[in-house]
Amino acid sequence: ICQEENTLRELRIFLRDICAKLARNKQFFMFTKPVDIEEVPDYLDIIKEPMDLETLMSKIDKHSYICARDFLDDIDLIVRNALEYNPDKSAEDKHIRHRACSLRDKAYAFIKAEMDSDFEDTCRDIRDKR
Numbered sequence: 001i002c003q004e005e006n007t008l009r010e011l012r013i014f015l016r017d018i019c020a021k022l023a024r025n026k027q028f029f030m031f032t033k034p035v036d037i038e039e040v041p042d043y044l045d046i047i048k049e050p051m052d053l054e055t056l057m058s059k060i061d062k063h064s065y066i067c068a069r070d071f072l073d074d075i076d077l078i079v080r081n082a083l084e085y086n087p088d089k090s091a092e093d094k095h096i097r098h099r100a101c102s103l104r105d106k107a108y109a110f111i112k113a114e115m116d117s118d119f120e121d122t123c124r125d126i127r128d129k130r
């Protein structure tokens, strides 16, 4: 069990580093904090499960993720929400959809670069056992 805790601690360090790199990127500023309902009043009528990089970071600290797949599922949620809320042909909507796709590709690339597959397999085994 102690070895498991060591593995999960290392996972949290990986994920914080990746989340910080994404949140530092100016391209992704619209994904860094929860959407302000004052500014975008109909957002919660359309998006039932909001997600953002600040919330992602707090979930890491709450030990919500015990493998990279669970973290990437929340990245995918950020992207899916952005595509759903910005479906139009307008330049603004296209721009936000493009940035959302770029966020997903960067997140997957960081995970692939930082995490070797048997480390992720070990995390999956811990998750599936719990």
Ligand SMILES: CC(=O)c1csc(NC(=O)C2C[NH2+]C2)n1
Pocket: 030, 031, 035, 040, 081, 082, 083, 085, 086, 092, 093, 096
């Ligand atoms: C986070 C996110 O996906 C978001 C924040 S504002 C926004 N879209 C707009 O403000 C308008 C452009 N067409 C609606 N999307």
